[in-house]
Amino acid sequence: MIDETTLLRHTSAYAGQDSLRLAVAAAVDAFAAASIEISELIGRGPLAGITGQAHGAINADGDVQKDLDVRADQIIRRALAAVPCAALASEEAEAPEPGDVSAPISIAYDPLDGSSNIETNMTVGTIFSIMPASSGDAPFSAKGSAQLAAGFVVYGPQTSMVLTLGDGVDIFTLDRAKRSYRLIRRRVQIPVERAEFAINASNHRHWEQPVRDFVEECLAGTDGPRSKNFNMRWIASLVAEAYRILIRGGVFLYPSDARDGYADGRLRLLYEAHPMAFIMEQAGGGATTGRERILDLAPSAIHQRVPLIMGSIDKVQRIQQLHLDPAPRCSQSGV
Structure with missing residues (x-):
């Protein structure tokens, strides 16, 4: 009802x-x-x-x-x-x-x-x-x-x-x-069991190694360290990606990469990443640049860009772990 x-x-x-x-x-x-x-x-x-x-x-x-x-x-x-x-x-x-x-x-x-x-x-x-x-x-x-x-x-x-x-x-x-x-x-909580990730895979060659490592873990499916088959989603609409995560779970990645103009990501901190991160955390999820919690960042300009990785807390934590400590890349941690 x-x-x-x-x-x-x-x-x-x-x-x-x-x-x-x-x-x-x-x-x-x-x-x-x-x-x-x-x-x-x-x-x-x-x-x-x-x-x-x-x-x-x-x-x-x-x-x-x-x-x-x-x-x-x-x-x-x-x-x-x-x-x-x-x-x-x-x-x-x-x-x-x-x-x-x-x-x-x-x-x-x-x-x-x-x-x-x-x-x-x-x-x-x-x-x-x-x-x-x-x-x-x-x-x-x-x-x-x-x-x-x-x-x-x-x-x-x-x-x-x-x-x-x-x-x-x-x-x-x-x-x-x-x-x-x-x-x-009412009081939505992001599911953690959904095996989905969203990223523009055409940029694979430009990604930092931790992002490649996470995606390759997902693509390895049941034969890989995550022991689960993942589906990839990419709508190229931040609001649509966020809504799907709130309802179904999973993780969205718009990382920095090696292309000109993408070293700091492409999404805007003040009016895209900040509100999305607030919503994700309030729903039991997480949001990070890969190295820093999004809500710990203060804008230096209103159109400042930032990488954004958001979604189920287990997956966000795994991606941040890969950025901060490359040693556990082959571990079984995470879902």
Whole structure:
């Protein structure tokens, strides 16, 4: 039976009369409202003038902007206009944008993750991170562990929001008839038994040895040290990969590699890796660069890139072990 709890009821119960929590709840509710509009826009696609083609511009992070990138950013900005926010950081903006200096929170977001998939009708999403406003420090300079809330919306066969308010992970699905989100999974825990890994195998020759070692352990199947046959997944959409891991388990790897521009990975720390790591840990999983816990990292720039390995805690720990101590490469540790 589907829970009758709506997202609005959930955020209201969380906030109570606390001023900081009320600001967090207002931000989450704003992202929910924006995502409903974005979902409708994506659903209509070319019928709404959305082609998935390049917008003719390069965003501040060096990526080609698609028409829906720009529209999604505009929709989110409108929704956040009434939210008390000290600073705002978007993938589509060059620098942090100051807001109300008295506001208790700052917000970072990726308006449309995976936009390169939109013209092929693949899953895309919105990612957001909510943190305390900096007191005297530069905005968005805190470690990921300082986050108050994080979430992402998946625009797939169903539109769903994954949310943590710092006390577990809940999943809400959009009831299109009522234009509201309803709770479908409470306090999600990532399964550890799933034998799946997600990585772009075409880059094998560029990977560091620890990543090759882990993948080769998986590919060896029942004849290898992990004594289990693994399946490989690769959707090339961070939100889709994260959602699958939350439901089914497994591990996702977007490591650094030897190609030009990939030495520090490609995903953005502030508004991709930080919120995903917060969600993964709140669901009993882990997130690492291979050598460092993602939530222990503090951004030096809002578009800073970072390697990201996330998912079931046993697999994340095994990959980090291979990075930090190559001696146990042939051990039977892990599942």
